Amino acid sequence: MVHPRTWRRPRTGCFAGCNRSGQGYMRAAGSPSAVAAYETMNSEIDTRPILSAIKVPTLIMNRTGDPAVSVEGARDMAKRIPGARFIEYPGDTHSIMAIEPEKIIGDIQEFVTGIRQEVIDDRVLATILFVDIADSTKMLSELGDRVWKEKLESYYRLARSQFGHYRGRETNTAGDGIMASFDGPARAVRCASAIASQVKQLGLDVRAGVHTGEVQVMGDNIGGIAVHIASRVQNESAPGEVLVSSTTKDLIAGSGISFEPRGERDLKGVPGTWHLYAVVNQ
Structure with a gap:
């Protein structure tokens, strides 16, 4: 059961796959007492x-x-x-x-x-970038809805301008979180670094994660384990930091982009441990 006093803390289990904006969206779906009552009711149902x-x-x-x-x-x-x-x-x-x-x-x-139709696998190699605003819920509370809306719109314009410059394609948006795909890993990393640098003029910090792998094309969107990994990499990043997987780092050797190791991490829901690297001097 969710206790009202713990309602503002993200759950480490059910919410673990969500970025911070997703967690805020879920918390906004009901008051602490309403959620506590709802979960109490559910816990007492025995079918x-x-x-x-x-x-x-x-x-x-x-x-x-x-x-x-x-x-x-x-x-x-x-x-x-x-x-x-x-x-x-x-x-x-x-x-x-x-x-x-x-x-x-x-x-x-x-x-x-009763029939399992053979699926023609529409998979392509892509580099996925996830970026969101650090401490967005706290900033929203401090700034108020109107000022936050203006700041968020400026952030979107800046990010989308960089997507265009580095030939990225925006594939999904949720709250202040944006996902984009690129056909070149170096462009994705440079795009993430440019966004992280330029949003500072808006008084913001972003958290960015980049991974390269095969993705499943689903109309205008993409999915698959590579997208899941990129999201997990982004969850590990600190405010103002661009983290990349070792896969992406190895693919852009010789590009002039420098990295610092951030050690091995367990990515929630992803097998094994992953070496992550922070982008520097971009």
Whole structure:
């Protein structure tokens, strides 16, 4: 249950995959007391006695390390529903679509239609940049809505100007967080550094993360594990800092861009440990 006094603290589990703007958005969805009452109500609901009455085809999916919904509970639910199919996916994120969405969609399609259509993989190599404003929730509280809106619009104009200059493509925006993709890793890093430098004239600091890998093209958006990794790299960055993965660093050797090691990090939901590097002298 969420206690009103802890409502302003981001959860380390369920919210771990969200950037700071996403966490603020979720907290704005209800007052502390309303959320506490809602979660208390949910914790007191027990549907186990009636699950055996379900007579329609049922598919239950859960990640092994889901921080919000226990996989043991999902397994038990599948056993109690006659004929239910249970699929357990690896990973410790709550979002079922965060990792390998094409596999999830294929499993759902096969369950509903009985046929798993062969998917023509539309994957490309790209460098992904995530950038957001450091301490944005605190600044919003201090500045007020009107001043913050003006500052946010200036930040968007500046970032998008740099995307155009370095031939990046904005693919997603949420709050003050922006994701862009580039077909060259050096341009992505230089773009991130330019944004980090120029937003200081607005009285802002940004946190930026860059990673290079294959992405799944989904219309105007992109997805896949590489996007997930780039987001996690950005979560590790400090205000005013541009962090890159070792993959990106190795690809731009000889570009003249300098780095300082930031050590090995465990990226939430991503296997293994990752060497991260901070951009310097840009």
